[in-house]
Amino acid sequence: MLEEINRNSKDIGSDATEYIYIQDQPIAEYNPGSGNWSDYVFANGKRVAKADNFTDYLHMRVTIASAGGATGYGYVVPAPLKNYQVQLGDTLYMTQYQSGGRSGLDFSFSDSSHAASDTGFRDQNGYGSEQDGVSGFWHERIFSLDAYAGKYIAGINFIVDSTSPAGTWDAYFRNIVVVSHDGTVYPLYSEESSFPVTPWTYQFGVTARSFAVEHVAVTPSADNVAITTLFYHDDHLGTSRMITEGFGYPIWQGAFLPFGQEYNPQITTNHYKFTGKERDGESGSLTSGSDYFGARYYSSTMGRWMSPDWAEDPEPVPYADMNDPQSLNLYSYIRDNPLNGRDLDGHKCDPDTASTDKNGVVTINSNCYDWQDLTYLAVAVGHHYIPKEVWSKIDKASDAWRVLSKTTTGALKQPRLSNSYDKLHRGLNRQVRELVRKLERELGKSLEDFQRGDFEQLQESLESAGEDVAAFNERLEALEPEARTFGEALAGALEEAFPALTRAASATGEAATGAAESGLIPE
Numbered sequence: 001m002l003e004e005i006n007r008n009s010k011d012i013g014s015d016a017t018e019y020i021y022i023q024d025q026p027i028a029e030y031n032p033g034s035g036n037w038s039d040y041v042f043a044n045g046k047r048v049a050k051a052d053n054f055t056d057y058l059h060m061r062v063t064i065a066s067a068g069g070a071t072g073y074g075y076v077v078p079a080p081l082k083n084y085q086v087q088l089g090d091t092l093y094m095t096q097y098q099s100g101g102r103s104g105l106d107f108s109f110s111d112s113s114h115a116a117s118d119t120g121f122r123d124q125n126g127y128g129s130e131q132d133g134v135s136g137f138w139h140e141r142i143f144s145l146d147a148y149a150g151k152y153i154a155g156i157n158f159i160v161d162s163t164s165p166a167g168t169w170d171a172y173f174r175n176i177v178v179v180s181h182d183g184t185v186y187p188l189y190s191e192e193s194s195f196p197v198t199p200w201t202y203q204f205g206v207t208a209r210s211f212a213v214e215h216v217a218v219t220p221s222a223d224n225v226a227i228t229t230l231f232y233h234d235d236h237l238g239t240s241r242m243i244t245e246g247f248g249y250p251i252w253q254g255a256f257l258p259f260g261q262e263y264n265p266q267i268t269t270n271h272y273k274f275t276g277k278e279r280d281g282e283s284g285s286l287t288s289g290s291d292y293f294g295a296r297y298y299s300s301t302m303g304r305w306m307s308p309d310w311a312e313d314p315e316p317v318p319y320a321d322m323n324d325p326q327s328l329n330l331y332s333y334i335r336d337n338p339l340n341g342r343d344l345d346g347h348k349c350d351p352d353t354a355s356t357d358k359n360g361v362v363t364i365n366s367n368c369y370d371w372q373d374l375t376y377l378a379v380a381v382g383h384h385y386i387p388k389e390v391w392s393k394i395d396k397a398s399d400a401w402r403v404l405s406k407t408t409t410g411a412l413k414q415p416r417l418s419n420s421y422d423k424l425h426r427g428l429n430r431q432v433r434e435l436v437r438k439l440e441r442e443l444g445k446s447l448e449d450f451q452r453g454d455f456e457q458l459q460e461s462l463e464s465a466g467e468d469v470a471a472f473n474e475r476l477e478a479l480e481p482e483a484r485t486f487g488e489a490l491a492g493a494l495e496e497a498f499p500a501l502t503r504a505a506s507a508t509g510e511a512a513t514g515a516a517e518s519g520l521i522p523e
Contacts, residue, residue, distance in 0.1 A: 069205025
């Protein structure tokens with residue numbers, strides 16, 4: 001199936017960002033001023049990774065006139081790490097690069113003591129915290145804080161140590177975090193554009209020194225993939241819950257209230273948060289800003305849309321279901337049921353959750369229509385319930401196929417079928433989706449790449465679930481007395497509510513059949 005690709009742009013003052021969307025998901029961002037690219041990888045509708053052609057880091061440069069020289073820069077940690085009491089099991093993670101010399105950091109505590117080399121603060125390789133012995137490439141450093149349990153953190157110090165020889169030495173630091181014994185992540189630095197430090201008054205044997213946050217371009221290669229790649233860990237709604245960096249440790253953790261407000265926010269450059277939508281810094285901070293869904297903005301602090309819903313074709317109440325009063329509120333989010341569904345684009349919600357009562361009746365927890373899985377829906381409806389004489393004339397790449405994908409759920413908004421469909425077919429469609437994914441794994445290809453023979457194999461798999469289909473039709477008959485089977489009901493809906501589909505099928509039928517006979521459609 002052909003996917004819809006869109007390109008949008010956002011300007012904030014002199015800064016601009018261009019976005020490339022596929023199926024309402026941003027797969028790339030480009031800043032024409034800086035040349036920065038960020039690419040996003042999705043799997044099963046969820047964001048799983050980000051790859052940049054740039055990075056940000058802390059850069060300390062020190063020139064030492066003679067051996068034994070040393071100096072540093074101090075940083076007072078903010079809440080919630082300020083005055084945090086160290087517990088057994090707490091761990092410090094960081095990424096470091098140095099050109100030579102011996103450098104690193106130490107912790108200072110409220111009692112004026114330090115976690116440093118002379119108190120046994122060493123990384124997994126045995127190097128003292130401010131005496132790193134690895135030079136010439138980015139590497140991960142891990143430190144246990146067990147020896148300092150009970151102490152209260154006050155700050156950290158970035159140091160070029162006195163064990164360094166004379167010369168000018170550069171030390172670079174990225175993604176500094178403390179992970180507590182219970183898994184809570186406390187970021188100290190994760191590629192932000194500012195990081196206030198105070199130079200030490202002590203600088204023995206030092207003739208020059210500097211400390212800065214630097215933003216640099218990185219040419220993608222196998223050597224630097226660890227510093228240009230981040231991994232997202234989302235919940236069932238697609239909300240970002242944790243980010244891990246290229247070496248595998250967590251650098252950010254998100255907690256969100258039901259309507260998307262961030263609870264105890266952490267420092268981060270991540271701007272894709274609630275249900276994976278962009279939290280727009282232009283309308284506030286990355287913590288309190290509005291979320292951009294495509295059709296409109298959503299305020300997680302209010303739990304409401306910032307503007308009423310709308311439709312391209314004028315409707316009295318856009319996207320409303322007259323059987324559900326909750327849908328009449330054009331400002332409410334997901335019909336005030338945010339735990340069981342998500343909005344896909346500012347118009348439509350995704351009911352990919354359902355419950356079954358003791359009688360086996362399937363109920364959709366958010367009464368709306370699933371536009372995310374149109375491909376699966378087209379297969380489920382098309383192969384079982386659209387007459388074969390119609391379906392057989394629809395080429396996968398034809399206008400008719402596209403019309404089917406865009407109108408299937410819309411047609412089922414008809415009052416005669418909507419209740420029955422919502423209560424019953426979603427449960428069946430879940431089984432269909434599982435069969436599709438199983439066959440995708442067996443064939444080693446996605447549904448989009450299926451050829452005609454693959455669809456025939458899928459048809460057999462679907463028809464093997466005949467008992468489910470039969471039970472489905474029986475329950476439907478009880479709800480729809482006028483229709484002996486759901487196939488008959490939907491056939492009637494084709495005549496009433498699918499005029500675009502039937503016209504497209506008729507217009508493309510001869511072409512599709514001729515293409516099949518001439519071998520243009522792969523068997």
